Amino acid sequence: MSPAVRPWRRMRREAAAIRDAVRAAPRRTVVTESVLTGLVLLCALAPFPLVPPAHPVTASLLGVWAALLVPARRMYPALTVLCCVPVAAGDNAWAMVVVPCVVWSAVRRITPARRAWGVVGASGAGAALVSIAAQSLIGQLPKMPYLAAGAGVAALFILLPALSGLMLGRRRPLTGLLRERNAYLEHARFLTEEAARMEERARIAAEMHDLLGHRIGLISVHAGALQLAAERQAPPLASQAELLRTTAGTAMDELRGILGVLRHHSGEETAERGSREDLSALVADSRSAGADAELHWNATAPADADARTRQAVHRVTREGLANALKHASGAPVRVTFHDEGDTVVVAVVNEAPPVPCSPGDGSRSGLVGLQERISLLGGTLDAGPRPEGGFVLSARIPARPDVPAVYATSSEPVTGGAGSRPPLSTEVLTWPRLLGGGCAAMLVLLPTVGGTIILLIMAVLH
Structure with a gap:
C-alpha cells in the first residue's frame, strides 16, 4: 500500500465514524450543536463590515475554523484544544472569543488529567510560538511587550479555561458518587424498615394464630357437637347449630387469609x-x-x-x-x-x-x-x-x-448499580466540597472574561 493511500483511507474511516456518531446522537444534541456552530460563524464574520480586518481572507478562514471547532470538541477533545492554536494566535478577535469556551468544554472530556495538562501545555506553547513565527515572517523581531502580551493571551484564553474545565470535570464524578452514596443509604434504610415491618407483621400473625385460631377452633368443635345433639334432641334448632358451625369455619378461613396477608402471602383468599x-x-x-x-x-x-x-x-x-x-x-x-x-x-x-331497637354499644x-x-x-x-x-x-x-399497595416491595434494582457497594467516605463526598469546587472553577474564569471584554473593546477601537 502506497504511503499516499493510507491517509486517504484513514480520512474515509474517520468520516464514516463521524457520520455514524451524528446519526446515533439524539436529535436535540444535533440541533444544539448546529445552532452553536452557526452562531459562532455569525459572530466571527458579521462584524467585518463594521470593523474591517487588516487581512480579510485570513480572518475569514479563522472564523470558519473556530466554528468547526465547536462540534469537533465532542469526538476529538484533545485535537480540538491543539487546533485552537491558530485562532488564539490569529488576528480575528471575534473568533478568538470562542477559544476559551471551546477549551473549557473540551478539556473536561480528556482523561486522565495528566494527558489533559500535556495537551493544554502544548497548546499554550504552540500559541506563543505561532505568534513569534508570524512576527518573524514579516521581518520584525518580537519585542518584550509583544511576547508578554502573547503569554498573557495564552494564559487567559487557554490555561485558565482549561484549569476551570478540569476542576468542573473532576467535580462531575464526585457528584455522581455522592448520588450513588445517597442511593445506597436510602436503599439500606428501606431494607432495614422492611425487615422491621416484616418482623412485626410475623409477630402479629403468630399472636393471632395462637390466640384467635385456638378459640375459633374450639367454637367450631363445640358447634359441631351442638349440631349433633340438636339433631337428636331438638330438631328445630339443628339449622341454627349448623349455621353456627359453618360460620365458625368461615371465620377460621378468613383468619387464615388475614394471616397470609400479614406474612406477605397476598392473593391467596382474594381471588x-x-x-x-x-x-x-x-x-x-x-x-x-x-x-x-x-x-x-x-x-x-x-x-x-x-x-x-x-x-x-x-x-x-x-x-x-x-x-x-x-x-x-x-x-x-x-x-x-x-x-x-x-x-x-x-x-x-x-x-x-x-x-325500635335501643342504641347499641x-x-x-x-x-x-x-x-x-x-x-x-x-x-x-x-x-x-x-x-x-x-x-x-x-x-x-x-x-x-x-x-400502589400499602406494603408493596419494589423488586426493581437501583439504577446504575447504586446501592450495590458501600459508599465512600463522607470526608470526600460532601456538598460543601462540591459547591466550593464549582465556585472556584467559576472564579478562575473571571480574568478570562475580563480579558475577553478588553480584547473586544480594543478590536472595535482599532
Missing part, C-alpha cells in the same frame, strides 16, 4: 372476593340468620376489578349486613352493586326496624376501618341514617386503583 357469588353467599348467610336480605346485581359483564377493589366490596357488604342484623333486626336489607366501568358502587340499605371502628381502606384506594365511603328511616352504607371505589 373470589367481591364477585356475584361471594355477595350472594353473604346475603344467604344473613338470610339464614333471620334477616330479610336480597341482592341486586347491576353489571352486564363479570367484574374485572382489581383484587383490592373486590376485597373492599366484600368488606363493605359484610359490614353493612352485620350492622343491619345487629342494629335493625327484622328490617328488610337490600344490597346493590353497580359496575360503571372505571368505578364500582356498592350499597347496603336497610329499612327502619319494625320494633358499637364503637364504629368497623366503619373507620372501611373509611381508611377505601380512602387508600382513592374511593369514598358514605354512611348515615336515611330521611325516611333506616340506614345506608355505600361506597364508590375505582375499579383499578392507581395507588
Whole structure:
C-alpha cells in the first residue's frame, strides 16, 4: 500500500465514524450543536463590515475554523484544544472569543488529567510560538511587550479555561458518587424498615394464630357437637347449630387469609372476593340468620376489578349486613352493586326496624376501618341514617386503583448499580466540597472574561 493511500483511507474511516456518531446522537444534541456552530460563524464574520480586518481572507478562514471547532470538541477533545492554536494566535478577535469556551468544554472530556495538562501545555506553547513565527515572517523581531502580551493571551484564553474545565470535570464524578452514596443509604434504610415491618407483621400473625385460631377452633368443635345433639334432641334448632358451625369455619378461613396477608402471602383468599357469588353467599348467610336480605346485581359483564377493589366490596357488604342484623333486626336489607366501568358502587340499605331497637354499644371502628381502606384506594365511603328511616352504607371505589399497595416491595434494582457497594467516605463526598469546587472553577474564569471584554473593546477601537 502506497504511503499516499493510507491517509486517504484513514480520512474515509474517520468520516464514516463521524457520520455514524451524528446519526446515533439524539436529535436535540444535533440541533444544539448546529445552532452553536452557526452562531459562532455569525459572530466571527458579521462584524467585518463594521470593523474591517487588516487581512480579510485570513480572518475569514479563522472564523470558519473556530466554528468547526465547536462540534469537533465532542469526538476529538484533545485535537480540538491543539487546533485552537491558530485562532488564539490569529488576528480575528471575534473568533478568538470562542477559544476559551471551546477549551473549557473540551478539556473536561480528556482523561486522565495528566494527558489533559500535556495537551493544554502544548497548546499554550504552540500559541506563543505561532505568534513569534508570524512576527518573524514579516521581518520584525518580537519585542518584550509583544511576547508578554502573547503569554498573557495564552494564559487567559487557554490555561485558565482549561484549569476551570478540569476542576468542573473532576467535580462531575464526585457528584455522581455522592448520588450513588445517597442511593445506597436510602436503599439500606428501606431494607432495614422492611425487615422491621416484616418482623412485626410475623409477630402479629403468630399472636393471632395462637390466640384467635385456638378459640375459633374450639367454637367450631363445640358447634359441631351442638349440631349433633340438636339433631337428636331438638330438631328445630339443628339449622341454627349448623349455621353456627359453618360460620365458625368461615371465620377460621378468613383468619387464615388475614394471616397470609400479614406474612406477605397476598392473593391467596382474594381471588373470589367481591364477585356475584361471594355477595350472594353473604346475603344467604344473613338470610339464614333471620334477616330479610336480597341482592341486586347491576353489571352486564363479570367484574374485572382489581383484587383490592373486590376485597373492599366484600368488606363493605359484610359490614353493612352485620350492622343491619345487629342494629335493625327484622328490617328488610337490600344490597346493590353497580359496575360503571372505571368505578364500582356498592350499597347496603336497610329499612327502619319494625320494633325500635335501643342504641347499641358499637364503637364504629368497623366503619373507620372501611373509611381508611377505601380512602387508600382513592374511593369514598358514605354512611348515615336515611330521611325516611333506616340506614345506608355505600361506597364508590375505582375499579383499578392507581395507588400502589400499602406494603408493596419494589423488586426493581437501583439504577446504575447504586446501592450495590458501600459508599465512600463522607470526608470526600460532601456538598460543601462540591459547591466550593464549582465556585472556584467559576472564579478562575473571571480574568478570562475580563480579558475577553478588553480584547473586544480594543478590536472595535482599532
